[in-house]
Amino acid sequence: MNTTEPKLVCRGVWKLFGPNAAETLRRLGPEADPAALVAARLVPAVRNIDLAVREGEIFVIMGLSGSGKSTLVRCLSRLIEPTAGEILFHGRNLLTASDAEMIALRRHKMGMVFQHFALLPHMTVLQNVAFPLEVQGMPRTEREERAARMVSLVGLSGREGAFPRQLSGGQQQRVGIARSLAADPELWFLDEPFSALDPLIRREMQDEFIRLQSVLKKTIVFITHDFDEAIRLADRIAIMKDGAVVQAGTPEDLVLNPATDYVREFTRAVARAKVAKAGSVMSPADGVAERPHVATRTSVAEAAPLFRAGTEAVAVTGADGRVVGQLDRATVVDLMLGG
């Protein structure tokens, strides 16, 4: 699924806060030294970011507070004007788009979910969900009919007439999700959508999100500070620290080959067996037939029960059903026990 064209590309994007930011950056060049920036009284929020988000994937940007992840997602949607760089959407640089083009793009191609829901308090659930369509000038009956479909999609049928204050946090975020989907966007930004929710509700909402994405197949940029959430949801993750991307890759890449100690610190608590896929830890097949077999995309933890009967190895098969390698008992035990 990761072979399609990139939909959103971000090249050399900088965001500096402070006086004469653009000029200073041009003078210092794209490899500007943080110390030199601080000397120029600039606060680097986002530093020289290169990313490519592919069609239909869930791209998670993970970082602790102050890492610049929220600034980055606002640069991607141009809610914040980047100091330098290019943001290409379908190959078109958003930073050179006029106000009118941006309004059109946001109305029809982008949707966003906010950490604190950002529901309008004076509108009902249905009116909130229909609001983006109303802004576009869609006639009332049509937009309300579409909004009602979105409300039922997120499982809130029957609460259309309620006001945001009458809903629980989880329900409010469902409204936020329904609203962001109302205009059927291609690109879906979620800025820490579940961070303000209780842990149990958060889990439930993550499941709901996975279910929705399996139906909708949107291109998603998902921001979170929770590494477990990132691992659970992501096709690919970019880890940010001090405004720069430390490492980007699949959850498996990060867990098995952390690039720095910083990344290793996050992955330490992750059960590697749940993340590592059979395809990436297998050894060459030794040719023994008549073994149980698993697909390359099966996680080691899922394959583990097959070894209960004392099996020494399990065949790994590719997409076409042919054996491409084997999963050894020693590898599985190592990953399962090594945590």
Added chain:
Amino acid sequence: MWIAATLVFAALWLWGGEVLPWAFEVPRAWRPPFAAWISGVLDWLTKEAHFGLFTFRDLTRFISAVIDVPYQIALGLLSGGATVFGVPVPPVGWLGVTLLVALLGFVLSGLPLAALAGGAFFFIAIFGQWTSAMLTLASILVAVPLGVGGGLLLGIAGHRWTGFGRAIVPFLDLMQTIPIFAYLVPILILFGFGPTSAMIATLIYAMPPMTRITMLALQRVPDEIVDLGRMIGCTPRQMTWRVMVPSAQEALMVGVNQVIMLSLNMVIIASMIGAGGLGFDVLSALRRLDFGAGLEAGFAIVALAIALDRLSQAAARRRPAAPVSNEGIVGRHPFLLSALTVLILATLAGLAVPAVQTYPETGRLSTGTFWSEVVEYININYFDEIEAAKNAVLLNVLIPVKRFLISLPWLGVAGLLTLAGWRLGGPRLALLAGGLTVLVASTGLWEEAMTTVYLCGIAVLIAMLIGLPIGILVAERDRLWASVRVIIDTLQTLPAFVYLMPAVMLFRVGDFTAMIAIVAFALAPAIRYTVLGLRGVDPALIEAGKAMGCTPWQIVTRIRLRLAMPEILLGLNQTIMFALSMLVITALVGTRDLGQEVYIALTKADAGRGLVAGLCVAFIAIIADRLIHAAASRSRAQLGLSDGGGHDAA
């Protein structure tokens, strides 16, 4: 540093008289003729300013004429007798208006409010104050939408263009601190004598708070809501009207309530430039020493104020109700339709049955004579006691303080205030405090200014001395606070004018009367802020105090009062502001301060003199406000309640 400064000051005061006479009274030659300049500009505006096709005077008269139309319509509907373009406006009649108000109360909050609002209007009708009250209400009905609309637009502009926002803030400060009489004069000159001028004055008075609240409310709209608006592709116009303003609605409605109450306050005072209405009734009754009639009109003001306040507060608190049904017009707007029905029926019935239109003479009650007799009885039987108390305070407190303050050299006072500004807030504050003091002195109104400070200072001191203990007593008792709160809320809605009456009745005119009225008016904020400060103290700290074995007295003095200090300082600030605004009104009872100067200018239609004296009051208010704010944020920083602010310059 303070000791040295005080010594220098004392030396200047005691021996400076001969050496530096100009430190005590600014020589005439040094005084810039501010008053003449202002009068000159106004003269030029009214006589010569020209926009090619029409003169400035034409413009102002045109504005008056435009505003007059809705006023006449409102007046005609409410009390009858008005014509618009020669067509008489059919009056709704007292019964119709009362029912409409009750219906509004019911829609906004339910039966109790309906009873209160309807009752208040019924009360006004029974006591024969209907015509005057409706004159007042008509002015408010026109001034409030204009004030709210104008303030909202200015506030939105100030929010959208930060430069514009920064530029208007000093003007808003000035508008709110200049005494209202001061700008009545130029308005009178520009717009002529009559109700429209009064309405324009009301607008100027009531718009700044709305502007300020709008800017604040828009600024407080969460960033995420703004991001949402942009993400769904709102145009700037949609952003303002569909996202920002509705999100800030609750705070904006507080502003509407303020505009209504300030308008009422102003309309009462503006009676003096020909608006007529309840204020005029009170004033002329006071002049005739007809206390009964004055009190009745006063009660009508109180009834009107309470009804308007509760209605607008209910509107502010109201939240969108259950989803609207879609059963046609009747289903969607049941209340609008019933209001229209009442309106039409009452108007028609009024044409047939005069008693529905005008409250019948025979059904009227009057307690005027009763009140006159009560006041007379008190004045006859307790004259000696009242007089003795009044004279004792006058001779032992008021007059010595006044003499002392007037004898102070302006140079020394300016120096001390500069020092205070320096210590509390740094060089900018020092410059502001010193500079404004010198400006006040250079107008030649130093004696009047010090009289103002003396009257205001004593009144504030007394208000704080009464307010603090009450606040301390009430703060810990929830139920007591609930009832005290209702009382001070109500007191604060009453126009300043109302406070003057009982004081005049018992003590006649003079400084003492003015002081009593100011204390009464300024007491509410003193109590309110004390209680808010004390109740805001972290309960964990009080528990910690108890655990350490503090006595209740120690808890109050060592913990609660210390931590509530910033709030109490702000309360002091509010008390001073209230006192200053009341002070100007007490000019009506013959004080000799800046207020009197403004009032004289008003009667002589001398715009320059009025504005200069008014600006002096504003400067005094600004100096006090900035110094106390600096002190409050410093004490807050010292207590670690917030960061920033108080840096010690020493």
